[in-house]
Amino acid sequence: EDDATDDGVTLDLPGLTLGRRDLMKTGAAVGVATSLAGCSFGGTGGGNGNGNGASTTDHKVPPGEHDDYYGFWSGGHSGEVRVVGIPSMRELRRIPVFQKDGAVGYGHDEQTKEVLREGGDVGSVAGHEWGDTHHPILSESGGDYDGRYLWINDKVSGRLARINLKYFETDAITDIPNMQACHGCSVQSPDTKYVYGVGEFRVPVPNDGTTDPDDADSYWSVFAALDPESMEVVWQVRVSGNLDNADSDKEGNWAFATGYNKEEAFEIDGMTHDDRDNLKAFDIEAIEAALDAGEAEEINGVPVLDGRQDSPLTSGSDPIVHYIPTPKGPHGCDVEPSGTYVTASGKLSPTVTMVEIDKIKEVDDPEDAIVGQPRVGMGPLHTTWDGRGHGYTTLFIDSQIAKWDIEQAVEAEKGSEEPVVGTIDVHYNPGHLQAVEAETTDPAGDWLVTLNKLSKDRFISVGPIHPDNDQLIAIGEDAETETGGMELVADHPVHPEPHDCVFASRDKISPNNIWDREDYEGEKEYVTEDNSRVERTGDRSVEVYTSVKRSEYGLRDFTVKEGDEVTITVTNIESSRDIIHGLAIPQYAINLSIAPQDTRKVTFTADEPGIYWAYCTYFCSALHLEMRSRMIVEPR
Ligand code: CUK
Ligand code: CUA
Numbered sequence: 041e042d043d044a045t046d047d048g049v050t051l052d053l054p055g056l057t058l059g060r061r062d063l064m065k066t067g068a069a070v071g072v073a074t075s076l077a078g079c080s081f082g083g084t085g086g087g088n089g090n091g092n093g094a095s096t097t098d099h100k101v102p103p104g105e106h107d108d109y110y111g112f113w114s115g116g117h118s119g120e121v122r123v124v125g126i127p128s129m130r131e132l133r134r135i136p137v138f139q140k141d142g143a144v145g146y147g148h149d150e151q152t153k154e155v156l157r158e159g160g161d162v163g164s165v166a167g168h169e170w171g172d173t174h175h176p177i178l179s180e181s182g183g184d185y186d187g188r189y190l191w192i193n194d195k196v197s198g199r200l201a202r203i204n205l206k207y208f209e210t211d212a213i214t215d216i217p218n219m220q221a222c223h224g225c226s227v228q229s230p231d232t233k234y235v236y237g238v239g240e241f242r243v244p245v246p247n248d249g250t251t252d253p254d255d256a257d258s259y260w261s262v263f264a265a266l267d268p269e270s271m272e273v274v275w276q277v278r279v280s281g282n283l284d285n286a287d288s289d290k291e292g293n294w295a296f297a298t299g300y301n302k303e304e305a306f307e308i309d310g311m312t313h314d315d316r317d318n319l320k321a322f323d324i325e326a327i328e329a330a331l332d333a334g335e336a337e338e339i340n341g342v343p344v345l346d347g348r349q350d351s352p353l354t355s356g357s358d359p360i361v362h363y364i365p366t367p368k369g370p371h372g373c374d375v376e377p378s379g380t381y382v383t384a385s386g387k388l389s390p391t392v393t394m395v396e397i398d399k400i401k402e403v404d405d406p407e408d409a410i411v412g413q414p415r416v417g418m419g420p421l422h423t424t425w426d427g428r429g430h431g432y433t434t435l436f437i438d439s440q441i442a443k444w445d446i447e448q449a450v451e452a453e454k455g456s457e458e459p460v461v462g463t464i465d466v467h468y469n470p471g472h473l474q475a476v477e478a479e480t481t482d483p484a485g486d487w488l489v490t491l492n493k494l495s496k497d498r499f500i501s502v503g504p505i506h507p508d509n510d511q512l513i514a515i516g517e518d519a520e521t522e523t524g525g526m527e528l529v530a531d532h533p534v535h536p537e538p539h540d541c542v543f544a545s546r547d548k549i550s551p552n553n554i555w556d557r558e559d560y561e562g563e564k565e566y567v568t569e570d571n572s573r574v575e576r577t578g579d580r581s582v583e584v585y586t587s588v589k590r591s592e593y594g595l596r597d598f599t600v601k602e603g604d605e606v607t608i609t610v611t612n613i614e615s616s617r618d619i620i621h622g623l624a625i626p627q628y629a630i631n632l633s634i635a636p637q638d639t640r641k642v643t644f645t646a647d648e649p650g651i652y653w654a655y656c657t658y659f660c661s662a663l664h665l666e667m668r669s670r671m672i673v674e675p676r
Contacts, residue, residue: 097514099127099529109476109543112176112190116537119171121192127487129512129532137201137210138171138194145633149640159199159213172196174539175225183230183481187549191235193225200237206552212271217340218245218262224286224297234265238283238297256304275331277347285372289397290379290481295322298370298384317369319384321362321400330360364406366393372422377481385433386420392433413454416442424475426515427483434470441466443524462524466511468494472540486516491538499533507533553617554636564639567611569594584608588621591663597670602649609641610634622657649675
């Protein structure tokens with residue numbers, strides 16, 4: 041079943057030393073380098089059944105009842121965000137972000153087309169056809185989720201998008217200069233004054249063909265801070281090496297990012313040459329002081345500070361970036377709920393490195409800020425928290441989750457397995473895991489979800505492209521069992537490929553059920569039945585305004601002339617929730633979705649004379665099928 045991977049264990053990474061126990065545990069792993077790089081598929085795990093007894097934890101949500109938590113899932117290279125109820129694991133909605141979606145008309149009306157356009161869907165080398173979403177993050181006020189925004193990165197391009205949680209719709213995308221692959225992201229906590237995005241791939245700056253491909257010094261990785269409201273890039277810091285995942289402290293003073301390829305090499309042997317990489321700690325106050333002192337250089341419209349390890353800005357007594365050595369290739373970067381420690385997980389080391397945040401500025405040797413290094417198992421990728429003093433780390437190669445004790449990990453010797461209080465098999469090859477509200481200072485600690493890259497044989501076959509497997513694990517009880525009380529309660533197949541998720545108690549998110557007209561007053565017209573009309577605005581331009589309700593458009597038909605530039609503006613005048621209407625004219629690729637009390641419009645050129653049915657795409661009433669209008673395009 042394990043796809044012929046049991047032969048030829050290739051642990052040929054230079055400098056990656058594995059003990060005998062590791063090799064035994066890695067018996068089925070092949071190509072550690074490729075299976076771990078960039079969160080791709082590959083490699084197999086050793087999970088073999090969950091080994092749990094009967095479930096005592098009820099995760100079923102009866103029909104008609106609601107979930108306790110909102111879960112926001114990244115959709116990977118589907119470019120979307122998904123909303124999932126916890127504990128039922130029911131998928132409630134998909135929110136398109138970096139690509140068009142006919143289901144909700146995203147990228148089809150002018151308003152959302154503009155969001156994609158702003159995000160650079162045209163005009164760059166190839167344009168952005170899609171995105172790769174990894175890390176959803178929620179806005180905070182006073183250290184808790186305030187339900188206003190969710191941000192999500194685009195790892196394929198250097199972009200960061202914002203979803204407005206009043207309407208669960210993407211309302212801004214920023215194409216970040218000087219960056220390819222915005223990977224880790226995080227918000228400033230306790231109050232979101234900055235949204236941070238890290239550039240993973242080092243790119244030539246400027247990238248205009250003048251760079252010598254072998255000149256490593258012309259390649260940059262930058263750490264970017266965006267304003268949460270304007271979504272403008274406020275500053276960037278250039279670093280040595282590259283950047284991977286990110287998190288922030290709980291007091292607004294620090295941002296952290298793991299980084300591999302300290303060597304600044306161009307291929308895998310070089311990237312994995314040294315035994316150490318580092319965790320970078322960005323001192324926000326020092327960065328702001330350096331900006332105020334005029335130390336930044338403006339590059340492609342953004343003030344950039346030099347935060348490289350040997351730069352003048354980092355050699356003083358108060359460097360803007362601290363480089364804390366970690367075992368090579370650290371991946372997950374997670375601050376625990378009390379804000380005392382930041383952790384860098386694995387990935388090529390079987391340990392989690394714990395740094396005491398208050399020590400970073402105190403110590404002379406950055407390594408002295410490392411206060412714990414529990415040995416958790418093979419291929420540690422990400423860590424989450426239950427708020428009762430435990431960390432939970434995914435073990436990609438072992439196909440397990442290790443639960444460990446935070447304080448014991450500080451007391452124990454570095455490299456000791458002692459802090460591990462239990463492990464559980466998952467199916468298979470977990471990437472991220474997330475416990476409910478684990479990013480707050482007060483995690484709820486009852487559920488955990490592990491996002492497993494491979495499902496192998498867990499579901500009936502659907503052909504060669506398998507679903508991922510998200511598994512729900514009850515963590516509410518600590519027990520002195522093999523699993524430390526963790527209990528696997530549900531498998532959940534998912535469309536490729538989520539990376540991470542974030543949970544908020546349902547009372548912290550309160551979306552509108554219908555649109556509030558005040559939110560677009562002055563920007564969009566509210567078209568009533570009475571003022572549905574056709575206005576000729578020029579020899580070759582026409583404005584069409586129509587209302588829509590069950591089961592009719594304000595205009596039963598409208599006439600334009602061949603060659604006209606036509607703008608159709610549609611208002612859904614319904615005030616009942618859940619009554620959405622569409623307007624589709626397939627010959628002109630028009631597909632609007634209009635929620636109650638909202639207005640959307642679309643502009644196109646009516647270049648083919650004829651008569652075209654405009655119809656509603658949502659089954660809105662018993663007369664839905666009869667619900668239509670006609671566009672008459674007269675020959676000129
Ligand atoms: S990354 Cu995908 S499993 Cu983008 Cu947070 Cu680690
Ligand atoms: Cu409106 Cu169908």
